[in-house]
Amino acid sequence: MTPVIEQIQFGFDFGEQPPLAVVRQRLLAAYGPQRDSRRHTPPEQFVKALISAETFDSESEKAFRALREHFRPLDRLGQSTAQEVLPHLATVTHPERKAEQLVRSVARIIAERGRFELSFLAAWPVDAAMAKLKQYDGIGPKCAAAILSFSALRRRIFVVDRHIKRFGIRFGLLSEDAGFEKAHQQMMRLIPPAWDADDLYELHWLMKRFGQEVCTNQRPPCERCGLADLCAFGQARQPAKGNDTKPRRRG
Template identity: 40%
Template sequence: MHIRLALPSDLAPTRDRLRSVLGPQRPEHQLDPVSQLIKSLLSARTYDEVSWAAFIRLRAAYPDWEALVHATQAELEPVIDPVTFADQKARQLPILIRVLLLKRGELNLDFLATEPVDEAMAWLMRLPGVGVKIAASVLNLSTMNRRALVVDTHVHRVARRLGLTGRTGDAREAYDSLMDQAPPEWQGEQFYELHWLLKGHGQSLCTHFDPACGLCALHEVCPRVGVSGDQERQVIAFDA
């Protein structure tokens, strides 16, 4: 059972308020599921622009992902550097590809497009190095476009402050809680949009250290769970 600390709004009104500020977020540049899995692995604790650049270099060096099976850490690390934990990721990638080939006999995750989402999530999370965020990324951000919310650190923080998920608890609990609250009619596009809106909000106004609550479109409905008055960014208004 998931306990919500507050109920300031549903996900749909939250989405609508953020969309009015940040604009609609539509899926574009979607990768095939295997490429998204590799991209998501590179993205862990890494800025998007850094992980995208690393992904593009990796793709250029290994146009056939299967060739990663034989890549060594020494070969991969300089290609993906400076992603965070480049050494670990350079070790993990060939193992991940090897496990995929062993499990499926080919490098193809298209079968997950028709599995129930919970089962697809569980299957992905049994892969080495794959947690709830990467699993949801593969299902939602790729061309599969499935019904799963990617809960990264920004999404988790904003959802917690809004009272949409527990004050404590890990990403898995946040994922489960937010998915439970999602309107049943929502499809992959709505989850995709909510992810990018919450993430964009977390990167711009609802930042880790100094949320700018005075400027926030959710100010009136947000209980600001865990945000102290001292922590709020001081917004100074200048008269024209």
């Protein structure tokens, strides 16, 4: 049975260019290229992605460095216990749960492959690689995509995090009920076919930075946003012409 492709109705006219091409051009003008020649190995990115959920990048980076320093090689994670891993996850959210997930998942990969390695995913179709990664405890669609995209595997897949999901919903690129799985599917359908893995990597970091600095969760400065003309959310928050736009004092 052919799956139904949900159609997203864009609130604004992006012209003849694909919507994401317009967004990317604007963000490149603001932030410049976001390319990276150095990448983590797939096992390193697996660990980093798993522990980073719902955690600030700076804090998950501290935990990742602590794990990489203590567990050399990273295969040792699968031969350890959650109690041994836990002290190194002090800076991340839900450390107890993540310690258990990390030990179980690395141990399972070692049982399957003989060691903690994921290089075999380079030859798999992206969808199959995503499905395989999501079988491991603690790895959802966002983490699986990050492992494939951000690591040395450099697979052509787009990573949707909470900042990009918020951006996509506000700009009408994603349906308002989109969870991470659905958001990933919808965004991938909007990616121009000619874009390669590095283009998708760059778009992620451009949109994420914009989501962190401008299109924030609370009180986004829509009046100063360079993309407000493309955003129904931003347009709705603009004061009507002729109205008093001076800030009001709170009573």
